[in-house]
Amino acid sequence: IVRTVSGVAIDKDQARVAILDIPDQPGVAGKIMQALADKHIVIDMIMQAFHPTSGLSSITFTVHQSDVKDTIATLSELKDKLGASEVLSDPDIAKVSIIGAGLAGQPGIAAIVFSTLGEAGINMKMISTSEMKLTVVVAKGDAEKAAKLIHKAFELDT
Amino acid sequence: IVRTVSGVAIDKDQARVAILDIPDQPGVAGKIMQALADKHIVIDMIMQAFHPTSGLSSITFTVHQSDVKDTIATLSELKDKLGASEVLSDPDIAKVSIIGAGLAGQPGIAAIVFSTLGEAGINMKMISTSEMKLTVVVAKGDAEKAAKLIHKAFELDT
Ligand SMILES: C[C@@H](O)[C@H](N)C(=O)O
Ligand SMILES: C[C@@H](O)[C@H](N)C(=O)O
Numbered sequence: 001i002v003r004t005v006s007g008v009a010i011d012k013d014q015a016r017v018a019i020l021d022i023p024d025q026p027g028v029a030g031k032i033m034q035a036l037a038d039k040h041i042v043i044d045m046i047m048q049a050f051h052p053t054s055g056l057s058s059i060t061f062t063v064h065q066s067d068v069k070d071t072i073a074t075l076s077e078l079k080d081k082l083g084a085s086e087v088l089s090d091p092d093i094a095k096v097s098i099i100g101a102g103l104a105g106q107p108g109i110a111a112i113v114f115s116t117l118g119e120a121g122i123n124m125k126m127i128s129t130s131e132m133k134l135t136v137v138v139a140k141g142d143a144e145k146a147a148k149l150i151h152k153a154f155e156l157d158t
Numbered sequence: 159i160v161r162t163v164s165g166v167a168i169d170k171d172q173a174r175v176a177i178l179d180i181p182d183q184p185g186v187a188g189k190i191m192q193a194l195a196d197k198h199i200v201i202d203m204i205m206q207a208f209h210p211t212s213g214l215s216s217i218t219f220t221v222h223q224s225d226v227k228d229t230i231a232t233l234s235e236l237k238d239k240l241g242a243s244e245v246l247s248d249p250d251i252a253k254v255s256i257i258g259a260g261l262a263g264q265p266g267i268a269a270i271v272f273s274t275l276g277e278a279g280i281n282m283k284m285i286s287t288s289e290m291k292l293t294v295v296v297a298k299g300d301a302e303k304a305a306k307l308i309h310k311a312f313e314l315d316t
Contacts, residue, residue, distance in 0.1 A: 018208035027276030029285065033269035046268060046292075048285035049205040049218035050176035050246050059285065060207035088208050110204060111191035118185030127187065127206035127217065130288050134204075 005100040005109065005154040008147045012094040012140050014044055014062040016126065019075045021085035024057040028082065032059065035074050041067045045095075045135075047128060060126070062137075065091060093125060094143035098134040098150060110134060116153045122146050163258040163267065163312040166305045170252040170298050172202055172220040174284065177233045179243035182215040186240065190217065193232050199225045203253075203293075205286060218284070220295075223249060251283060252301035256292040256308060268292060274311045280304050 022028050029048070036043060045062040063071045068091060075087045103109055113134060117124060122145065126137035138146050151157055180186050187206070194201060203220040221229045226249060233245045261267055271292060275282060280303065284295035296304050309315055 016208060020208075020210050024281065024283075026279050026281045027273070029282055030269060030273030030276040033272050037266045037269045043268060043287075046285050046287040047205055047207040048282065049207050049216065050174060050178075050248070050284070052178055052216075052244070052246070058207065058210075086210070088210070090208070108195045110201060111188060111195045114191050115185070115188030118188040121184045123182065123184045124187055124206065125182075126208070127204050128286060128288070129201075129204040130286070130291055130293070132290070133288055135288070 004103060004106060005098055005156065007099045008150050008156065009097045009099065010094060010143050010147050011097070012143055013064055014093055014095060015065045015068045015089065015091040016060060016062050016093050016137065017068065017071045017075060017087065017089045018058060018060040019079060019084050019087050020058040021056045022058065022082045024051065024055050029059060032078060035078055036071065039070050039074050041071055041074065045128060047126070062093070062095070090125070092139050093137050094140045096136050096138060096143055096146045096150070099132065101132065103129070103131060103134055112153055113150055116149050117146055120145065120149055162261060162264060163256055163314065165257045166308050166314065167255045167257065168252060168301050168305050170301055171222055172251055172253055173223045173226045173247065173249040174218060174220050174251050174295065175226065175229045175233060175245065175247045176216060176218040177237060177242050177245050178216040179214045180216065180240045182209065182213050187217060190236060193236055194229065197228050197232050199229055199232065203286060205284070220251070220253070248283070250297050251295050252298045254294050254296060254301055254304045254308070257290065259290065261287070261289060261292055270311055271308055274307050275304055278303065278307055
């Protein structure tokens with residue numbers, strides 16, 4: 001099972017920005033993406049999860065740190081047009097990604113990663129997974145320690 | 159640019175479940191994952207985005223439809239222990255995934271996908287992206303139409 005995980009990567013160049021409580025209607029996300037694309041902002045991650053209120057949604061992006069100002073400006077412009085409640089941003093993030101084939105079929109892997117970081121007092125600000133990659137977002141200052149602990153938990157140095 | 163996108167896949171076997179307003183503290187996600195792993199529930203996607211309230215977080219999962227009852231039960235048990243506000247579930251989802259190398263560097267691709275669906279009146283319930291895959295979650299009844307429209311938008315049949 002430990003050989004399912006093949007490596008850990010760190011990306012400290014991103015920042016996260018979110019636009020909250022937008023109408024959960026067809027075309028809204030397209031409008032937002034087009035506005036960002038028009039400003040030539042390269043989007044790294046896009047996340048839209050379950051919103052507590054039916055009819056509303058929120059979208060979180062990660063962008064390169066050099067694009068944070070433009071991203072906040074673009075989303076803030078849209079905020080009024082869309083009736084969104086707010087635009088949030090946080091530059092203090094690092095993506096720690098665990099890469100491996102067939103991660104998806106193994107419920108225990110995320111449990112190991114999350115508990116390992118939890119026991120070390122490292123807080124996860126965001127989480128995003130796919131079949132090949134589990135990405136946790138922590139504060140920049142926690143990135144190296146998080147990667148080291150995960151390496152150790154999956155015996156990647158042996 | 160259109161050759162960056164190589165295929166579209168549909169997965170209609172998932173359901174989504176979320177636990178809302180949990181403490182944004184180290185160890186919390188680990189506790190949740192361990193409880194699910196103990197029940198042998200295979201988790202497909204895990205999403206934790208930007209929460210409007212500092213100190214709180216929400217986590218959304220997709221699980222196989224046959225695991226929805228157990229997932230809701232497990233999360234509901236944890237809900238009181240963690241002080242979470244609610245557990246939400248929605249069985250009417252299909253994952254439509256656009257696969258391609260180097261998706262991440264292309265801001266226009268998500269804009270094309272989201273606008274294409276938006277113009278057809280197809281609502282996106284969730285969105286999750288990585289460098290190699292863009293996954294949108296729509297109602298099961300919209301899946302085939304969404305995949306067809308995306309195929310057409312990226313000229314994948316030509
Ligand atoms: C919120 C946003 O994703 C909307 N549901 C759309 O489909 O564009
Ligand atoms: C909410 C949950 O992800 C928490 N921040 C943790 O690190 O476990």
